[in-house]
Amino acid sequence: MFNNLSEKLDKALHVLKGHGSINEVNVAETIKEIRRALLDADVNFKIAKEFTNKVKEKALGQNVLSSLKPGQLMVKIVKDELTELMGGEAAGINLSANPSIILMSGLQGSGKTTFSGKLANYLKNKKTKKPLLVACDVYRPAAIDQLHVVGEQIGVEVFSDRDNNDPVAIAQAGIAHAKANGHNVVIIDTAGRLAVDEAMMTEISNIHNAIAPQETLFVVDSMTGQDAVNTAKAFNDVLNFDGVILTKLDGDTRGGAAISIKSVVNKPIKFIGTGEKMDAIDVFHPARMADRILG
Ligand code: GDP
Secondary structure (H helix, E strand, C coil): CCHHHHHHHHHHHHHHHCCCCCCHHHHHHHHHHHHHHHHHCCCCHHHHHHHHHHHHHHHHHCCHHHCCCHHHHHHHHHHHHHHHHCCCCCCCCCCCCCCEEEEEEECCCCCHHHHHHHHHHHHHCCCCCCEEEEEECCCCHHHHHHHHHHHHHHCCCEECCCCCCCHHHHHHHHHHHHHHCCCCEEEEEECCCCCCCHHHHHHHHHHHHHHCCCEEEEEEEHHHHHHHHHHHHHHHHHHCCCEEEEECCCCCCCCHHHHHHHHHHCCCEEEEECCCCCCCEEECCHHHHHHHHHC
8 A cells, every 4th residue: 555655755855764863954855855755645735845844843842952862753744744633542433313314425436336235244243233225326327236136145135116216215215224224234236437427416415404314425536646535525515524435555556645635625535445345444543554654
């Protein structure tokens, strides 16, 4: 995960990690290299600049130059700042209502259906939860089939209505079905399109308004870098969602989305997807991610 970024940050910090003398020149060089590494990872220019300015300020404030172990101190500063940038603490999901309704949003191909299954499986394994999956993609019959396949795989019931082309009505019928059958979590998978468009935004917004979910989650493919961040912004403007799901972190992703999405939309990343299988789901821990990035 983020191999390139980790390598570049390691290189940037290497000068200070070693026994070489520490001075203002190589601290400045380190800061510059950190900024370059972030830009290469597809972090937005403004965020990279703000980040390195903060690191620099902190480093000078803590007097890295006169520290006994300036290298370690600098690594700690970068790690702490990365953790903060990615959201600080891990953020949970709100499951206090009965049933708790979780609305999934995102572009087609982002991994929504796969993640809906993973989340249902994750919650089912907690024993106290009995999830229901609801298929609200009325445009692609294959998407409904896909959710049924996933449901069968994990042993979770899937609600769908192939004769209905109104996603709001299907979502409402799904929730009624959950209430009548003792499901305490309802995960609603919605249609996505290949790019943000008005019709999609209106549709997801209508579903959102009609069912008032406890959690609205935005699913995004981490491989798409700054596009991921822009798409998140577009969805958040309409839905004011509660959290981000970052998928495909097992792939050759550069890291920009993980690092910058929180500061752009001010919503936490709640889970990550790390593979195609149903158990490839992890709670997102900013500190652990920072540790991984810095090795
Ligand atoms: P949707 O259109 O948003 O519902 O996206 P899908 O759930 O159909 O996922 C699109 C493709 O991405 C499928 O081939 C999934 O198997 C794959 N996929 C989803 N999540 C992950 C992940 O975390 N890692 C990897 N490697 N592939 C994933």
